[in-house]
Amino acid sequence: MLDSVIFYFFAGIAVISAALMITRRNAIHSAVFLITTLLATAGIFLQLRAEFLFIAQIILYVGGIMVLFIFVIMLVRLDVPLARIRSRWRQWTAMLVAFAVFVQAGIVIVLAHGIPGQGLLILNSAPADKLPPNTEDLAKSLFGAYLLPFEIASVLLLVAMIGAVVMAKKRTEAP
Amino acid sequence: MMPIGHYLFLSLLLLLIGAIGVITRRNVIIVLMSIELILNAVNINLVAFSRYYGDVAGQVFALFIIADAAAEAAVGLGIMIAFFRNRETVLADEMDLLKW
Numbered sequence: 001m002l003d004s005v006i007f008y009f010f011a012g013i014a015v016i017s018a019a020l021m022i023t024r025r026n027a028i029h030s031a032v033f034l035i036t037t038l039l040a041t042a043g044i045f046l047q048l049r050a051e052f053l054f055i056a057q058i059i060l061y062v063g064g065i066m067v068l069f070i071f072v073i074m075l076v077r078l079d080v081p082l083a084r085i086r087s088r089w090r091q092w093t094a095m096l097v098a099f100a101v102f103v104q105a106g107i108v109i110v111l112a113h114g115i116p117g118q119g120l121l122i123l124n125s126a127p128a129d130k131l132p133p134n135t136e137d138l139a140k141s142l143f144g145a146y147l148l149p150f151e152i153a154s155v156l157l158l159v160a161m162i163g164a165v166v167m168a169k170k171r172t173e174a175p
Numbered sequence: 176m177m178p179i180g181h182y183l184f185l186s187l188l189l190l191l192i193g194a195i196g197v198i199t200r201r202n203v204i205i206v207l208m209s210i211e212l213i214l215n216a217v218n219i220n221l222v223a224f225s226r227y228y229g230d231v232a233g234q235v236f237a238l239f240i241i242a243d244a245a246a247e248a249a250v251g252l253g254i255m256i257a258f259f260r261n262r263e264t265v266l267a268d269e270m271d272l273l274k275w
Binding site: 003004007011014015018019021022027030031034037038041044045048049050052053056057060061064065068069072073075076077090091093094095097098101102105106109110134137138141142145146149153156157159160161163164165166167168170 | 177180181182183184185187188189191192193194195196198199200202204205207208209211212215218219222223225226231232234235237238239241242243244245246247248249250252253254255256257259260263265
């Protein structure tokens with residue numbers, strides 16, 4: 001009971017502020033609503049007992065990535081005429097396609113019977129004691145079975161960092 | 176406990192809202208933010224299945240996706256700054272340097 005109240009609370013916040021995020025005219029408002037969505041998602045992670053991801057979501061997404069976004073929004077001039085913000089016919093097309101995909105995927109979710117349990121809507125969850133506070137398990141898995149992907153991810157981050165610095169650097173004229 | 180379908184529907188909704196944002200907005204920074212929203216929706220899926228199968232592998236994948244999102248944001252915003260310096264705009268339909 002309490003579980004579903006918490007879930008619907010955070011899910012409502014996430015969906016509403018996501019919808020506001022893609023409709024606001026001011027880019028800073030969009031960024032703030034995206035931060036709200038990400039925080040609500042962090043709450044859902046906590047409700048799913050993923051404590052480490054809850055913290056990582058707040059520190060990395062909200063504290064790192066979104067601050068970067070807000071920096072760039074403030075660096076870049078954005079006074080665009082109102083009519084040019086979004087295009088009308090693309091809006092309708094996007095709504096239509098999104099609705100079609102929603103109906104399709106929704107039918108698949110409701111009718112799925114192939115996985116263990118009795119379909120996705122009434123699938124029994126793992127018992128609560130089967131997944132204790134699992135940060136330690138996550139670390140063991142990350143540095144054991146997934147050590148190679150972890151190292152590759154660190155190389156990816158290094159490459160991205162160098163690429164970002166090179167691209168954002170002021171170009172000096174070659175002698 | 177909550178059935179997993181609820182999490183899948185939440186994830187689906189967030190993903191579609193992000194997709195609508197990518198398609199309709201012209202400001203490239205907001206397009207990038209919509210992509211972050213899509214990655215976030217995928218994370219909800221992974222964590223929900225990780226919870227329901229009692230296996231932490233899904234959480235490991237979600238961590239990798241967060242790392243990916245950080246790399247993507249850094250490179251994307253670097254490109255944005257370089258482009259703005261050259262062309263003084265961030266609108267997607269004015270980015271036609273490679274068109275002829």
